[in-house]
Amino acid sequence: MRVLLIEDDRSLADGIATALRHGGYAVDLAVQGREGVALAHAAQPDVILLDLGLPDIDGIEVLRQLRSGGLTSSVLILTARDDLTSKVRGLDAGADDYLTKPFEVDELLARLRALERRAGLSVSAELTIGDVTINLASHEVTRAGEPVKLSRREFTLLRALAERPGHILSREQLEDKLYSWGEEVSSNTVDVHIHNLRKKIYPEFIQTIRGVGYKLGAK
């Protein structure tokens, strides 16, 4: 866990840094805004502790520069100002939390733990088979970078096949993916949708195993 502390008051900064190191954090220290922005990009910290009262640049401006530079670290603002507006401005400029000076080290540590907890990354689930990508969240499918427009049933079928590339799925299994209980179907729908999929992507993309079912890739 890496922390970047941007704080111009040297003795306060040293005190915090020591406490954090005791707490098992790796701490980088910057005493000016510009320096802080540079270090943030160099050190890629998990959390940034940002003092609002910096000598060279306004803290909120630093925050803005960090965010517009694409930085995703959590930011905790340290401020002597307890006026509402700068708190609100700070939070709206992309801070995750703030702490008013003076504060107790225990509270700082507690807030850091709270920030750590929210480390859940949202992974955009995407399947790739050959030059075909399937975005599960947006239902977007591309083939060699070109978007392919699929209907609901087509998408469901394709996903079912793409989830187990190389495995053969029978018509029956595929129907199970398409239809819920009590709305079974009595025709060759699966065949038809497979056919349409092949037309939209390319024929060899889906292989037929005669008498068994269909499968993707892994030729």
Added chain:
Amino acid sequence: MRVLLIEDDRSLADGIATALRHGGYAVDLAVQGREGVALAHAAQPDVILLDLGLPDIDGIEVLRQLRSGGLTSSVLILTARDDLTSKVRGLDAGADDYLTKPFEVDELLARLRALERRAGLSVSAELTIGDVTINLASHEVTRAGEPVKLSRREFTLLRALAERPGHILSREQLEDKLYSWGEEVSSNTVDVHIHNLRKKIYPEFIQTIRGVGYKLGAK
């Protein structure tokens, strides 16, 4: 965005709830700890506002039950106690933030926005999708620099979609963002609001995935 408020002081609770609803949140209200735990599971709120001084169970205990029940909503503690220990205990028990009473509604709203941000919903106070910008704090929306006037419901819908650009949200999910428990709606309101949004912005801005839901750009 859905908020669960657990607060035993009825008039305070009503005040907060009204303010939040104005801000475009769907608000569920519980006046007791047990009730709160139950509702949290039923309503699946994005954020829980938890008063520590509840009549039946201690607030921290409520929090513990919520977390051990696997709930991942962000929790913001409201407390009259400004003593450090209960703050720290709260944060360690899994709260994401706290606010000491009395507080200003503006600050509550700012903290809510900050919580939403951390939950990975958005990175800054302003969302931009294509040439449309959405200011979460002021509720101002512009399209190609031109201001667009949206109603409350329209704004809430747009925000929900904009928080996860490219992701598809079903009508059901969108309704959850608009309505609190017990005020469910049985018509095509979502459709209508989407339609009005499209008229005010432009039709292709919101895409329909037939049989699945709606999504924004990300093209």
Added chain:
DNA sequence: GGGCTAAATTAAGGCAGACTTAAGGTTGGC
């Protein structure tokens, strides 16, 4: 190669889901 079965192809009809519109109802501001 002939016969048989499985799969591919095609097109049409029907329908469910989505869009549109307008009329009440409700709410909030003054």
Added chain:
DNA sequence: GCCAACCTTAAGTCTGCCTTAATTTAGCCC
């Protein structure tokens, strides 16, 4: 307490998709 804005309903229209089924093509075994 009135007015305007906004929200909900509901009905009607539209459209893209799905299913159906009939026909053609391909694969396999003897």
